[in-house]
Amino acid sequence: MNSDSLNKEMMVIPITQTVLFPESNAQIRVSHDLARQLKQRIEKGETMAVALSAKEGFDADHVDTDNLFSMGTLIFFDSLISRRGHDILYAKVHSRVAVESVRTDHRTTEDAIIARVVPAKEHIDIDPGDQDRMLAYIKEIAYEISAHFKGSESYIKDIEKINSIQGILGYLMPNIPVSVKEKQHLLEMDSLKQKGIAFMDMLLQHKESITLQIEMAQKFSDQANKNYRKAFLKEQLKNIQEELNEDDPDHNPEGKGKKDYAHLIKAANMPEDVEQTALDELEKLNEQGQGSHEINIIKNYLDLLVALPWAATEETDIDIKDASGLLDAHHYGQEKIKERIIQHLSVMKLKKEKQGSILLLVGPPGTGKTSLGKGIAEALQREYVRISLGGVRDEAEIRGHRRTYVGALPGRIIQGMKKAGKKNPVFVLDEVDKLVSAFHGDPSSALLEVLDPEQNNTFSDHYLEVPYDLSDVFFVATANDKSSIPAPLLDRMEVIELSGYTADEKFHIGKDFLMKLVLEAHGIETHQLEIDDNAFRTIIDKYTLEAGVRALRGQLAKVARVASQRIVSGDTELPFQVSCDMLEDILGRPVIRHDMAQEKNQPGVVTGLAWTPMGGEILFIEATHMPGTGKLTLTGRLGDVMKESAAISLSLFRSRLAFTLPDFEFDKKDLHIHIPAGSLPKDGPSAGAAMFAAITSLIMGRKIDPKLAMTGEITLRGHVLPVGGIKEKVLAARRAGIRKILLPRENEKDLKDIPDNVKEELEFKTIDTVEDLIKETLGLELPKPEALMLGTLKLFPASGGTFFRI
C-alpha cells in the first residue's frame, strides 16, 4: 500500500497520553469495543488506520471528534493480542497524515470514528550532509542520557541502526517526558530542519533534568541517615540474591525462576482497589523487556504489596488478670503506671476497641518505656514492632519516597507494618520528642496522620501509593521530654509519666531483672556469678549517674565479661563472687561525684534542687554584690527561663523589701548570681524561690542553713508555684545530706510517690508565698503585700532610679 495515493476514509484509533511518530513501532492499548471492531475489519482485509492523539479532556466512553488532533499518523496493523483482560494492537507507524474530515459512523453496533485523510509530506529543507550531522548529534545526546541508566544498553544499541532523523525521533520520542501538546506540536512541524532542532532542544532539556534529578538523588542519599541507607542496601542485596537464585538451577529445581506474583497477590487478601493496582503492576512487569531497569523497581513494589498485612487479624480476648501478671513479669515496680495501662486495656476490652487512644510514655532514659511497650504487646498477645524517631528530620522517612526517586523506599510506618506481618500490632514509636522539623517537610505532621484515629484508616505513604489502614494498630509512643513534642501531636496522646527509680528500686530491678538478661547474654549460669548486695549498691551509687537503669545494665555487663573470662580460664572458684573491694579492679575508679550539702554557708548562698534527665541533683545558688551601676550578671550557662526567674526575684525583692533598706543604693551596686557546675546548661523556673532567698540573704546579710534545700517557681506577686520532678529532687537531697526541704504547697501531693524510708529521714515544709519562704529560710516576718504597696510607691516614684538590667 502506498500512502502517497491516500485520499480515503479510514478508521481512527484514538491515542491517549502520547503521540505516535512515523518510522516507529507502536503498542496501542485499545478498548474492548474498539478491539472488536478492529478484529472485524482486519478479518475483512483492512490493514491500516489513522492514529490521532486525543486532546486534554478526551473521554473514551463518549467519543467527541472535536477532541482529537487533526494531524496524526498512518499505522499498519501487525497483530491484535488480548492479554490479561487488555487488548493491545501492535502496529507499524508509517507517515504523517492530515485529517480533512471526521465523522462518527453509527452503522456499526458501536460508534466508530471515521476520518478522511491526506498525506502530510514533510518539507526536507536540510541537505543530506547536515542531516547526517544532526543525526549523529542526536545519537550522542541519547548515549549520554542512557549512560545514567543501567540496563539501557540493549535499548540504545538499536539506535546505531537508525539512519534518518524521522527514524530516531520515532524511536526516542516515547521516552521523552513532555506533554502530549508538545509532542503533537513537534509532529505537526512541516520543516524537517525545525523539527530536528526542536527535538534536539527537547532532548537536551531532558538530559539536564536527568542530571539534576541524579544530583538531587545523590544529595538525598548523602543526607539519608545510616539506617535508611542500610535498609536500602539490604533490599538491593536481596534483589541481587534473588536474581542470582533465578539463574541457579539449585534454587529452581522445577525451572521456575519467577515468583508467582499472581498467586501471591490473590493470597494477600488485599482490598479490591489495591489488588487491581497490584495486577496492573504485574502486567507492567510482564511487559518489560529483558534487562529493563524498571523490573526491579516493579518487583520491589510488588514484594511490598504482597508482604503487607491487609486482612484484619482475629482479636484474642484479653484476660485482664493475665495481662496484669505479664506486665509484672516484665517490669518491676511502677505500680501506678502499670495500673494505668491495665485500666486502658480494660476500657479497650469493654468498648471492643482495637486501638484505644494512643499512649505516650514519658520519662528519663532507661526507665523501661520501650520494654513496657513490649510488655503491652505480650499482654495483648499481639505482634510487637518498634521504630525509633530520634533525629528523623525528613517527612519521607515516615511517609516514604515516591517511586520515581532513585532508591525509593516506603516510610518507616509501612516498613514496620511489613515487619509486623499482622494488621494489629503494638507499634512503639520511640523518641517522638526527638523528631526534628527541617526543610524536608515536617515529619511530625506525617505522624499526626498516623496517630489520628479519624484519618489513619487511610494513611498515605508516597511509595505505597494506595491508602493503608492503620486503625487496628495499638500505638505506644515514648519520649524523654514532653515539652519538645509539638502540641497537636501531644493532644492526640494519653500521657503517662514515668519517674526515675530510687536506689532501692534500681537494686531490685538489677538483681531480679537485669542480672538475668546480662547472664544470659554472656552465657553465664546463675550459680556461676554472685554480686553481693553491698557491691550492687555501690555500683548503683558510684558507677552510674542516671534516672533509669541503662548504665547499670552496662556496668553489670562489664562485671559479667570479667567473670566469664575468669570462669573460662578456670582461675576462680564457683560462684565467682564480686564484693565491694573488687569493684575498682573490675570497673575502674568510681565515676560519680555528687555535690554534698555544705557545712557552712555565707550570706547569699542557698541550696536549690534540680531535675535532670539523669535524676535529681542539688545545686548551689551564689549571689554577691559590688559597687557598680545597677547591673545584674548571671553566670553558669543559665537558660532564658532561669534568667527570667532571676529578674523576677530581683524585682520582687525591690518591690517588697527595698524600702526597708533605705541605705542600700541599688543603682550603685552590681549584682552577680552564679550557679556552679558552669559547664552544664541549666534552665527552668523552679530555681525562682532559691534565687529570691539568695538575694534576700545577701542583701539582708543573713545566712541560710546549708542543710535546707528548696524548689519552687515564684511570680511577681510573690506566689510560689508548683514545679516538676519532686521525687527525683527529694532523692537527690537525701543523698546529699539535706535535712529539710521547702516545696510549693501544690506539690504536697507528689510526696506520696516517695518511699517511706526516704520520707522518714527528711523534714518537709510547704510554702505558698515568698513571705513563707523568707520566714522558713531567714526567720524573718515580711510585711503583707497590701501594706507594702503604699510604701513601695512612696519609695519608688514612677520615674525613679535606674532599674537593674539583664
Ligand SMILES: Nc1ncnc2c1ncn2[C@@H]1O[C@H](COP(=O)(O)OP(=O)(O)OP(=O)(O)O)[C@@H](O)[C@H]1O
Ligand atoms: N521496672 C523495670 N523492671 C525491669 N526491667 C526494667 C525496668 N525498667 C527498665 N528495665 C530494663 O532496663 C533496660 C532499659 O529499658 P528501656 O529500653 O525500656 O528504657 P527506655 O525508657 O525505653 O529508654 P529510652 O528512653 O532510652 O528509650 C531494659 O533492659 C529494660 O528491660
